[in-house]
Amino acid sequence: MAFSPEGEYVRQTRSPLRRPTAAGWLLIGCGLFFVLMLLVLPLVLIVSAAFASGWRLFTDNLLDADMLAAIRLTIWVALLTVPMNLIFGTAIAWCVTRFSFPGKKLLLAFLDTPYAISPVVAGLCYLLLYGNQGWLGGWLDERGIQVMFAWPGIVLVTMFVTSPYVARELIPLMQAQGSQEEEAGVLLGANAWTLFRRITLPNIQWALLYGTVLTTARAVGEFGSVAVVSGSIRGQTNTLSLQVQLLQQDYNSVGAFTASLLLACIALLTLFLKTLLEYRQAKNSPP
Amino acid sequence: MKRSHRVLPGFRLSLGLSVLYLSLIVLLPATMLVWQAGQVSWPELVFYFTDPRLLASIRVTFFAAACAALCNALLGLLLAWILARYDFPGRKLADTLIDLPFALPTAVAGLTLSTLFAQNGWIGKLLAPLGIEVSFTITGIILAMTFTSLPFVVRSLQPVIEDLSPEYEEAAECLGATRTQIFFRVILPTLIPALSMGTALALVRSLGEFGAVIFIAGNKPFATEVVSLMIYTYIGEYAYEAAAAVAFFLLSVSLLILLIVQLLQWRFRPRANT
Amino acid sequence: MSIEVKNIEKQFGQFKALDNVSLSFPTGELVALLGPSGCGKTTLLRIIAGLENPDGGVVHFHGEDATHVHVRQRQVGFVFQHYALFRHMTVFDNVAFGLTVRPRGKRPGKKEIAERVHELLRLVQLDWLADRYPDQLSGGQRQRIALARALAVEPKVLLLDEPFWCTRCQSAQRSAPLVASSSRRAAYHFNFCYSRPGRGDGSCRPDRGVEQRQN
Numbered sequence: 001m002a003f004s005p006e007g008e009y010v011r012q013t014r015s016p017l018r019r020p021t022a023a024g025w026l027l028i029g030c031g032l033f034f035v036l037m038l039l040v041l042p043l044v045l046i047v048s049a050a051f052a053s054g055w056r057l058f059t060d061n062l063l064d065a066d067m068l069a070a071i072r073l074t075i076w077v078a079l080l081t082v083p084m085n086l087i088f089g090t091a092i093a094w095c096v097t098r099f100s101f102p103g104k105k106l107l108l109a110f111l112d113t114p115y116a117i118s119p120v121v122a123g124l125c126y127l128l129l130y131g132n133q134g135w136l137g138g139w140l141d142e143r144g145i146q147v148m149f150a151w152p153g154i155v156l157v158t159m160f161v162t163s164p165y166v167a168r169e170l171i172p173l174m175q176a177q178g179s180q181e182e183e184a185g186v187l188l189g190a191n192a193w194t195l196f197r198r199i200t201l202p203n204i205q206w207a208l209l210y211g212t213v214l215t216t217a218r219a220v221g222e223f224g225s226v227a228v229v230s231g232s233i234r235g236q237t238n239t240l241s242l243q244v245q246l247l248q249q250d251y252n253s254v255g256a257f258t259a260s261l262l263l264a265c266i267a268l269l270t271l272f273l274k275t276l277l278e279y280r281q282a283k284n285s286p287p
Numbered sequence: 288m289k290r291s292h293r294v295l296p297g298f299r300l301s302l303g304l305s306v307l308y309l310s311l312i313v314l315l316p317a318t319m320l321v322w323q324a325g326q327v328s329w330p331e332l333v334f335y336f337t338d339p340r341l342l343a344s345i346r347v348t349f350f351a352a353a354c355a356a357l358c359n360a361l362l363g364l365l366l367a368w369i370l371a372r373y374d375f376p377g378r379k380l381a382d383t384l385i386d387l388p389f390a391l392p393t394a395v396a397g398l399t400l401s402t403l404f405a406q407n408g409w410i411g412k413l414l415a416p417l418g419i420e421v422s423f424t425i426t427g428i429i430l431a432m433t434f435t436s437l438p439f440v441v442r443s444l445q446p447v448i449e450d451l452s453p454e455y456e457e458a459a460e461c462l463g464a465t466r467t468q469i470f471f472r473v474i475l476p477t478l479i480p481a482l483s484m485g486t487a488l489a490l491v492r493s494l495g496e497f498g499a500v501i502f503i504a505g506n507k508p509f510a511t512e513v514v515s516l517m518i519y520t521y522i523g524e525y526a527y528e529a530a531a532a533v534a535f536f537l538l539s540v541s542l543l544i545l546l547i548v549q550l551l552q553w554r555f556r557p558r559a560n561t
Numbered sequence: 562m563s564i565e566v567k568n569i570e571k572q573f574g575q576f577k578a579l580d581n582v583s584l585s586f587p588t589g590e591l592v593a594l595l596g597p598s599g600c601g602k603t604t605l606l607r608i609i610a611g612l613e614n615p616d617g618g619v620v621h622f623h624g625e626d627a628t629h630v631h632v633r634q635r636q637v638g639f640v641f642q643h644y645a646l647f648r649h650m651t652v653f654d655n656v657a658f659g660l661t662v663r664p665r666g667k668r669p670g671k672k673e674i675a676e677r678v679h680e681l682l683r684l685v686q687l688d689w690l691a692d693r694y695p696d697q698l699s700g701g702q703r704q705r706i707a708l709a710r711a712l713a714v715e716p717k718v719l720l721l722d723e724p725f726w727c728t729r730c731q732s733a734q735r736s737a738p739l740v741a742s743s744s745r746r747a748a749y750h751f752n753f754c755y756s757r758p759g760r761g762d763g764s765c766r767p768d769r770g771v772e773q774r775q776n
Binding site: 018020030035038039043045046084088091095098099101110111113114115122123124125128156160179182191217227240241245253257260263270272274275 | 294295297305309314378383387390394396400403488494495496522531537
Binding site: 452454455457458459460461462463464465468472473476477479 | 612643658663711
């Protein structure tokens with residue numbers, strides 16, 4: 001039950017949060033126990049393990065040449081992947097939510113395939129295509145272009161695994177908003193670019209940003225598929241995620257957790273931005 | 288095409304871009320896998336799929352993924368329920384942290400969980416006297432899979448529980464139903480579509496999980512190897528045909544699970560807008 | 562069964578919904594609660610039903626204090642403003658729900674339940690919809706199903722929250738006399754809760770109107 005300031009009885013579609021009963025507290029206790037064990041403790045462990053042998057060892061590991069190379073490569077991959085994904089995601093969301101055409105369902109089904117594909121399998125797909133015996137690999141090899149076991153391969157698989165992210169954020173929102181505002185814009189004489197910039201973009205900006213954040217997080221942290229195509233050449237084709245594994249195999253626990261800490265910071269930043277953006281989104285769109 | 292003239296601009300551009308990107312980035316490589324798998328002859332296929340090591344890994348993967356999906360269904364229901372229903376200190380923080388498994392790279396998750404649950408780890412130390420070993424056993428695989436797919440069930444249930452008007456429970460209460468009856472006969476049935484969808488997504492994700500699992504599994508042949516690791520091993524041995532065949536098998540199972548759940552969704556709502 | 566409410570108080574945060582309300586309804590009377598929106602009609606009905614606890618005051622059913630009796634034991638039929646039909650159940654299962662949740666000893670047999678449900682569905686003239694789902698019904702049909710569901714458990718008191726808010730649905734208006742006759746025959750209490758006074762077409766005129774004023 002809720003009343004508007006005027007005292008009017010307002011029917012709520014969202015069920016209101018309740019003050020927990022005794023049974024409620026028990027459930028909350030169980031739930032929070034799992035949250036603590038599975039989600040909070042790991043984060044605490046990462047920080048504690050990275051600094052386990054003091055600040056010096058942490059900075060030594062952080063400024064190690066291989067580590068810096070891994071950081072550089074990871075940023076490079078994200079810088080190439082995210083904008084491509086952003087353009088693709090916006091394009092597919094626009095054509096799927098604003099037009100009806102034969103084959104739309106099929107297009108959406110294909111969009112979701114990366115969700116169903118194991119990262120290792122994704123890497124294998126690219127290896128088969130761009131590897132030495134692959135359809136494109138041989139042709140490119142003759143021209144001296146190497147895709148596999150080099151950064152282009154890493155970028156391509158990262159684009160593969162992150163391809164649905166932006167689109168899946170935008171489509172439900174744009175579907176809910178409908179196309180009336182854009183149609184009104186056309187009637188008032190706006191051209192395509194003005195229409196997009198002045199009417200569509202303000203409505204989807206937070207979702208777009210959220211999609212970007214998600215894509216970045218996944219692009220930075222992708223492991224399985226990158227492990228297949230990168231060849232893990234130290235200092236050259238090692239991303240930060242792969243560096244974690246390499247250092248762990250070297251029994252360099254501090255190093256592995258240092259790399260983990262960097263990645264965990266990005267993850268926490270992602271969560272923070274997500275919460276912030278959802279809040280802005282909720283404020284932006286009328287109920 | 289129904290209309291030759293569309294009101295809104297950008298149809299051809301956006302469709303063209305989408306189709307091009309999807310074809311190059313998703314479809315072409317996926318087709319390559321199917322094609323490569325199609326090259327494998329029957330005797331070879333029989334040879335690959337009678338390898339006891341591969342069969343053991345398939346058993347381990349499916350068993351662990353099923354357990355993880357079940358854990359996720361229960362834990363997800365609990366977490367979604369308390370987050371959507373109750374007001375308690377730390378709710379916002381817990382709500383935010385639920386997405387951590389998606390944001391945290393799988394390698395980091397695997398490394399951290401294996402350290403945490405190792406014999407001398409923070410939690411492992413407490414479990415060891417009870418005779419429970421987690422790291423380097425199948426329990427560890429289940430744990431890693433549960434962790435990486437935790438948000439699926441919670442996030443698909445949460446909006447449904449929030450939308451569930453309190454009037455439904457009140458109506459049932461007026462008709463004389465007890466709390467248990469209300470839960471099992473009014474609330475749970477309305478949650479089933481979302482619950483099954485979330486569980487299926489968690490299952491599919493668990494079947495293919497690699498990064499988190501290999502850190503904690505110990506990867507002992509015949510005991511704690513998962514299918515995706517087998518594929519990875521085949522790739523390392525340049526046995527691309529075997530890798531493609533197993534990958535195709537894994538992909539088919541994943542797609543089949545998603546298809547079944549999609550069909551069930553339609554069965555759950557045969558009453559949509561007639 | 563007579564109902565008596567004495568000195569009922571209810572506050573939502575800063576807003577005082579009910580301030581010292583006392584009313585009594587003798588057995589078998591049809592009473593409509595009237596008043597401007599937000600004056601606490603729904604809240605009063607919810608307190609009588611036991612869905613809300615009053616901050617002060619008592620509710621008497623047939624002379625006995627029922628203030629702390631659980632909703633389940635009050636034997637009150639309540640038709641919600643938006644009906645609250647269970648989406649995942651057919652019309653039949655919705656109406657049968659109250660009977661099937663009874664403890665094993667008091668639960669009627671399957672055949673008996675089916676008979677009872679069909680009898681009620683015939684009463685609201687919707688027998689032919691038994692296998693449909695709530696989503697497939699019109700507003701007026703849903704309302705009549707909600708009424709049948711509330712009547713299935715043979716309540717001692719029947720409360721209807723804004724039963725005719727959906728004035729555009731002709732079927733809802735047609736159901737008004739139906740509600741009146743069925744509840745009169747059963748000598749139930751019948752509480753309208755009008756959002757605006759003066760609506761209604763006479764066929765279901767209450768015996769008495771009680772006006773609540775905004776405080």
